[in-house]
Amino acid sequence: MKKEEVPQDDANMLEGKFRVVKYALNEKGEYEKVPSVGWEPENTALEQAWDLIHEKVEAARQAVITGKLSPLAYHMEKNMMDAGLLGKHMGLPTRKVKRHLEPTGFATLDAATLQRYADALQLTVAELQHVPR
Amino acid sequence: MSNSVVIPFEHQQSAHCETGVLSNLMRFHGMRVSEPMAFGIGSGLFYSHMPFIKLNGIPVTSYRILPGHIFKRFSRNMGVEMRRIKFRDPREAMDELDRTLDKGLPAGMLTSVFYLPYLPKAFRFHFNGHNIVVFGREGDEYLVSDPVMETPARIHRTALMRARFAKGMPDIKGRMYYPVRVPGDADTAAAAIKGLRRTARDMVNTPISMFGAKGIPYLAGKLRNYERKLGEKDARLALGNLIRMQEEIGTGGAGFRFMFAAFLQEAATLTGKPALREHALTMTRIGDAWRDFAFDAGRVCKARATADITYDTLADKLVAIGRQETALFKELARIPKA
Numbered sequence: 476m477k478k479e480e481v482p483q484d485d486a487n488m489l490e491g492k493f494r495v496v497k498y499a500l501n502e503k504g505e506y507e508k509v510p511s512v513g514w515e516p517e518n519t520a521l522e523q524a525w526d527l528i529h530e531k532v533e534a535a536r537q538a539v540i541t542g543k544l545s546p547l548a549y550h551m552e553k554n555m556m557d558a559g560l561l562g563k564h565m566g567l568p569t570r571k572v573k574r575h576l577e578p579t580g581f582a583t584l585d586a587a588t589l590q591r592y593a594d595a596l597q598l599t600v601a602e603l604q605h606v607p608r
Numbered sequence: 609m610s611n612s613v614v615i616p617f618e619h620q621q622s623a624h625c626e627t628g629v630l631s632n633l634m635r636f637h638g639m640r641v642s643e644p645m646a647f648g649i650g651s652g653l654f655y656s657h658m659p660f661i662k663l664n665g666i667p668v669t670s671y672r673i674l675p676g677h678i679f680k681r682f683s684r685n686m687g688v689e690m691r692r693i694k695f696r697d698p699r700e701a702m703d704e705l706d707r708t709l710d711k712g713l714p715a716g717m718l719t720s721v722f723y724l725p726y727l728p729k730a731f732r733f734h735f736n737g738h739n740i741v742v743f744g745r746e747g748d749e750y751l752v753s754d755p756v757m758e759t760p761a762r763i764h765r766t767a768l769m770r771a772r773f774a775k776g777m778p779d780i781k782g783r784m785y786y787p788v789r790v791p792g793d794a795d796t797a798a799a800a801i802k803g804l805r806r807t808a809r810d811m812v813n814t815p816i817s818m819f820g821a822k823g824i825p826y827l828a829g830k831l832r833n834y835e836r837k838l839g840e841k842d843a844r845l846a847l848g849n850l851i852r853m854q855e856e857i858g859t860g861g862a863g864f865r866f867m868f869a870a871f872l873q874e875a876a877t878l879t880g881k882p883a884l885r886e887h888a889l890t891m892t893r894i895g896d897a898w899r900d901f902a903f904d905a906g907r908v909c910k911a912r913a914t915a916d917i918t919y920d921t922l923a924d925k926l927v928a929i930g931r932q933e934t935a936l937f938k939e940l941a942r943i944p945k946a
Contacts (some may be wrong), residue, residue: 476895476896476899488730490729490730492727492728492757494758495756496756497623497861498623498644498867505873506866506873508621508623510758515906516851516902516906516907516909517855519848519851519906519909519910520847520852520906520909521731521852523844523848523909524733524845524848524849524852560734563776
């Protein structure tokens with residue numbers, strides 16, 4: 476890849492915070508670091524990954540609204556976690572977290588456990604108990 | 609402990625976090641190695657496609673050796689000694705960081721990108737292998753040299769503590785490291801040849817079909833069946849994942865192939881072996897072929913591909929790349945030790 480071929484396809488993935496480094500050949504045929512704001516295939520792949528995450532979050536939100544899952548399930552998806560990973564942050568076995576993903580299991584949680592879940596998901600307890608409508 | 613420490617640390621932006629941290633830390637300790645040099649000496653380049661290891665249901669493809677191994681191989685080849693520490697308690701990890709800074713030493717550490725607020729949102733997945741250097745503290749904020757960023761950043765103590773203790777694959781447990789011995793007379797040319805020979809051997813001699821250059825045609829074989837086996841949606845996700853592993857922040861383009869070509873060029877001058885410049889050109893052409901593959905793959909992902917781009921034509925491209933990499937690394941493996 477030559478320096479002038481380094482793509483500059485900006486899809487605002489970097490939010491203007493910085494440009495990334497690519498290695499490319501300059502006029503003298505020597506490699507150098509060239510800044511880039513992005514490349515279309517890369518942007519496509521990243522968008523695709525986020526679409527999938529947003530789909531999962533939305534499905535969880537709907538399930539909470541219809542009473543199939545507890546709000547914890549929504550906030551867990553929003554943090555891109557599964558029951559195993561959330562369990563690790565909580566020091567709880569996966570099966571216990573899974574029980575708390577159900578409305579009945581969630582209802583049994585004491586204040587201390589709710590606070591720990593809230594901390595693990597970087598929320599307040601009040602936020603943890605609701606989903607956006 | 610005083611409230612403020614700022615170590616005069618020169619931040620240079622890099623393509624990849626591990627090699628960037630290496631290059632920056634070494635420079636602080638008086639050893640000048642560029643990022644591509646650190647990558648080559650640490651034998652960073654590799655290829656593997658592992659269908660049995662899945663992340664979010666998608667097989668893992670990698671263009672480099674395991675995280676942390678570039679550090680290890682680099683240190684061995686250059687005679688550098690690193691102190692590496694893990695912690696049980698986050699507070700203890702932060703106290704040790706403060707003590708290290710107070711001694712005037714910048715500290716490298718592992719973090720999870722998910723918990724680094726200064727990074728753009730789109731890149732913040734649960735990836736627990738991101739290397740940064742902390743080189744100062746002002747009140748409750750730490751000064752961070754994150755190699756992928758253009759300029760240093762700041763992070764609050766609480767946020768840094770969280771990022772250092774993210775759980776998952778792997779649990780990083782506040783892993784921190786800094787050099788305790790950096791020789792002033794390291795033979796960089798010899799280390800470059802050592803690193804290069806190791807990469808060449810890894811690429812052509814690893815006996816399992818999913819590792820090294822033959823992992824590329826191995827993936828090609830799988831790719832031909834993707835649509836039938838995974839269904840259209842998941843096949844596209846798998847393709848998208850390949851593009852991300854190859855091109856997203858950290859590789860310098862074409863899955864580290866351009867960074868490796870830059871290493872070959874630098875090594876040619878350093879070792880007085882002009883033939884390596886020719887090999888750098890071959891590697892560049894291979895890198896261009898990888899980019900070409902990613903471009904076509906991107907079209908398929910977006911369902912914008914014309915009829916002449918199919919999973920089969922993508923696989924054909926990979927087969928050709930695999931052949932070229934095999935040929936190049938076979939030649940590189942024959943480069944004599946001295």
